[in-house]
Amino acid sequence: MPIPSSLVTLLVGMALVLSGLWVGYNVDLLPLDASANAPVYDSLFRVLFSIGTILFLGIVGLVVFSLVRFRRRSGDHTDGLAIEGNLLLEIVWTAIPAVVVLFVGIYSYDIYERMGGMSSLNDHSAMHRMPGMETMEASVTTADPALEATAPVKAPRVWGGIGTAAGEANVLPVEVTAMQFAFIFHYPEGDITSGELHVPNGRPVELRMKANDVIHAFWVPQFRLKQDVIPGQPTVLTFTPTKAGSYPIICAELCGPYHGGMRSTVVVHEPDAYDAWLQKNSPVAATVASAAGNPTA
């Protein structure tokens, strides 16, 4: 007895969904997750990867099946079936993708909210503003004087970024200055300036970022976070590291000839080790910046 085509379709569809889910949850394409929002990101990635795999395998399968099954046999010069359309089919393949993208959109909004992306940028920035910030802004010697003159004196508007730390008491503020071709990190607590970012494990960090010359971008793949650092428009990036270790900081916006060499390191210490680092670098002499990311590295 021939198997009914509806049954075959159902079985093929189920196999497709199962294989898509298997691929999405078993093929690991991402680097280590080292911040609180990285596992959240990874769950979004798995959902998108599963849906994408199902769709891709299904469509490629249909194309290959058609090319084999419906290939023109030699000597056959007749036409195929004169089917010009089917309203029901059109409705189905309009509605299903619409539902899928709506689901994906709402789900990714939820993810984005859990990452803190929807929190208001400006009230929050003013609230956490530290007294040391103005002195730091004035002390950046490489800054364009004209740029410095236009910088607002108090609580400059934050133009973009992610801030989750609103309401968290123990947030660690760090001021980031990006320039061709280095990141400079300044800690208002203790007045430390460093070419590497040192943070304690488990404590929220708020990076307040500004650029001196051109647009740069601060990216740590293991944190799944990126934010442009824009001249004239301060931005903010908040994250909570969850795994001790050293991870690369990468400039992700074309910023000139040495763009590829504009890298630094974020070192996530255990809290004790971080305190030790703070102690060691805190004295007055420590304002001498350690070598900022060697451009030729």
Add this chain to the structure above:
Amino acid sequence: MTVASPNDFQESLQPQGWLRYFSFSLDHKVIGLQYLVTGFLFYFIGGALAGVIRAELASPISDFVSRETYNEVLTLHGTVMIFLWIVPVVNGAFGNYLIPFYVGARDMAFPRLNAVAFWMIPPAGILLIGSYFITGAAQSGWTAYPPLSITTPALGQVVWIVSVLLLGGSSIFGGINFIATVLKLRRPGLKLMQLPMYCWAMLGTSILVVLSTPVLAGTLLLLSFDIVAHTGFFNPALGGNVVVYQHLFWFYSHPAVYIMVLPAFGLVSEILPIHARKPLFGYTTMVYSILAIVVLGLVVWAHHMFTSGTPPWMRLFFTIATSFIAVPTGIKFFNWLATLWGGKLALNSAMLFSCAFIVNFVFGGITGVALAQVPFDIHVHDTYFVVGHFHYIVYGGTVFVIFASVYHWYPKFTGRMLNEDLGRLHFLLTFIGFNLCFAPQHWLGLNGMPRRVAEYDPSFTTLNQISSVGALLMAVSSLPFLYNVIVSAFRGQVAGDNPWNALTPEWLTSSPPPVENWVGEAPLVQHPYGYGVDEDTLSVQAATGRDLWSGAGRR
């Protein structure tokens, strides 16, 4: 209404024979082929530039060219491939050649404007390429974001702006011409909903061109003021706003993606029914999906700026708008699959390239929907993931369609067939090389390789070398193609008027077609995809326009 045609001018002043192709010809077919061949010349230049990039990236250190040269090369590669290859070829070349046939006209609405639009391209291209040798080319990428574009060497950047302004002007002239031709030059009796799908694609594309290209032109003009006259529109040191530039730039440059892929969608819609011997499935929904893409395409630009200075609500709005473009795009792909289903598929080069287009573009579309999600994009924005994604769209999508179209219409252009074995070899090498080159780049981006870098983490070496091997394979794949198109022009099998037994009007005339397209009256083709219905009682070759007009030939 009077329509200017080449015969209105003194015959003796217009060169005849091969010299036509080097003249200010007003014949839309000559202009179309001028666009096509010029486009291919720039494609090979852009390909050589890509070769430099892949050679540099074969090792993790910057060792092949200097860092400044590398940035010049990546800027030129992007600009050449977009403005001198894909946009002029899918719009100018095939649009000019096919649209007058499809609407039943003897030429475009404005033949002189058409020739002007083409002849703006060679000087713009020579200016752009020449800037590398004379002043040094622009180094700020094809996006030319300030302040980088203000602080890199000024002369190269200004030449780049002038060149892009010329190319944008050419594109606007072409767009106006296509809109006028499709809407006003249709043969009497031919309704809009009877036009071949490529006309709709070109109508939608041209609307996008006319609406968005002037915004780019204005933006680049302001940028050139910032560079030359030290104004402060985009210079933060003078109170300017760099993010405003990004908004204006992407207001053109996202629709530019549709300016590059919508015509390709149209071309595929012509090729598939002919080689599948089936009507195009869902004509009406295909038309509306094009219009939906045009409308949505204008309101998604800020998804290129998710990590820039954009407030949270804006990130959210552009996520939703961008995701929804997948719906009309999906409709098109499902309709093409339904067109293939139950057909009699000829597995020739045109069909293989078209089917590979579906596979590649679906892959690029899926990564595109993922990239539209703000949280996803924040990780991979400006990385090799994005590089992989958009090459799947513009190369795997549009360039594959350009090759399919060359195999499909070459018999009409020249009167001779291309060699199918060489064509299939070309397809195989291109398909393998393309996927080898760009698929690994997605993993590289996810794991920490930013784009536009001359040096990278040594742990990424192996995949970058695989990618470079793929690029080499793509370069090799163009050899059988070049040999094929050059030799076949002289020695190819004679094609006859209608080798594919097609129903669209460009095949209802001689190959190559005469000046003014038809010896007699233009045929009225009301069923351009009427395959599978009863065989024509009249031979297609013998039918006159009058027969078709009266419906004598059908049923």
